[in-house]
Amino acid sequence: MRRRSLLSLSGAAVPAALLGPATAASAHSRRWLHTWVAMPQLTEPGNLPPAPFTGASSVLVDTTLRQTVHVTAGGSRLRVRFSNAFGGAALPITQAAVALPAGGKAGVSAIVAGTSRPITFGGRASVVVPTGAHVVSDPIDLPVPAGANLTISTYLAAGQQTLNLTSHPGSRTTTYLLNGNFVPALDLSGAATVAHWYLISGVEILGDAPAIAIVGDSLTDGRGSTTDGNDRWPDQLFARRPHTAVLNQAAGGNRVLNDGLGPNVLARLDRDVLATSGVDRMLIFEGVNDIGTAPATVADQKQVVDDLLFAFEQVVLRAHARDITVYGATITPFGGNTGYDDPDGLREQSRQEINARIRRGRLFDEMADFDVAARDPAIPRQLNPAYDTGDHLHLNPTGYGALAAAVPLRWLS
Secondary structure, three states, rough: OOOOOOOOOOOOOOHHHHHHHHHHHHHHEEEEEEEEEEEEOOOHHHHOOOOOOEEEEEEEEEEEEEEEEEOOEEEEEEEEEEOOOOOOOEEEEEEEEEEOOOOOOOOOEOOOOOEEEOOOOOOEEEEOOOOOOEHHHEEEEEEOOOOOOEEEEEOOOOEOOOOEEEEOOOOOEEEEEEOOOOOOOOOOOOOEOOOOOOEEEEEEEEEEOOOOEEEEEEHHHOOOOOOOOOOHHHHHHHHHHOOEEEEEOOOOOOOOOOOEEOOOOHHHHHHHHHHHOOEEEHHHEHHHHHHHHOOOOHHHHHHHHHHHHHHHHHHHHHOOOOOOOOEEEEOOOOOOOOOOOOOOOOOHHHHHHHHHHHHOEEEEEEEEOOHHHHHHHOOOOOOOOOOOOOOOOOEHHHHHHHHHHOHHHHOOO
16 A cells, blocks of 8 residues: 655655656645645534624624734735635625734734735635635735734625524634624734634645645644643644645544534545645544444454544545545553443453554655654553643644654755
8 A cells, every 4th residue: 555755755856857757846846735725514503603703593794804824835916715614604704904914923913013915715705605615815015924823804895694604613813703894903802712713724826835734633633732722733843944834624423434513524525635726745644533432342443443443544545646645543442431441441442452553654655753742651442641731642742742742844845
């Protein structure tokens, strides 16, 4: 199943002269690539905007949303993607703008004067996003350095006439909501706040950086990380090499085989990896939710292990067909977790079996051993106490730093 990509598995790049004239030119050309993403999801009732921004049958009527995102690779021009993937009706965006946030900080309501740029769509200030679709804006001239925060303000006059709203609930970033059109405002004083992203799903830059998509669940989405801190493990991985686009395509509760919070990995692979501009490599760190939600019986656990191994093979086959290198990570411990740990240790046996297959190097092009990085050396079936949030499943920022440190930097070369 292994195959050689343009980046050799030893980490050495193939000289441009050996690629041929056309390939060598494209290897150094600038193109549109994603620098930030958020996996679109159907918003659960408890994550809908607070009153008065959610009504009986509509959301975000006469509402300004101000949201900040943390870009990775930088560039002088950018585009913004709005998603209506899970909307139950057309999404009418009346006005939008992008700016730099005050102090360069995440989760703030103020923007830097003179940095606001209108977002247009085919030269128009407004757009209607069809049900199930997304739209990409016109290019915007706004230099954004690598690792910067970016503010996106959006106004919906009529709102969306449905309660099926596209969002990313696990933003770990403060969003501001205010009735009325305040897209140009320098600050949104008196605005309501939530820690969710709504409607936005991507930012592209014009550049030549490599891009890696990370497919994961709540351990990658950052449960246990700091709100407005940008300290999930993909954030900390980017900080180790801040010239690579690191794209976090994770969602809490996500599974490989069956839908959970958001579509399963096999269903969303095309949208979140294969069709994401700029991606030439990916890392998958999933499986704990599949093991943990399968019944703790010998037959059920054998089935989930067999199905997971087949699913990983499918991910690799489909990605290789698009010349995308696939890295995998071992599943981290959950011993002591009240939901996933079982008295007979059957789920732990499944975790060990999956990890053994990953370590043998026959599933992915290369692997990172997150299990070793996160586990308690004295009790390997449990998380290191210094990394444990207390639920014996999720990590704190220090633990996420340990995962980031376990990724070979040559994967980002």
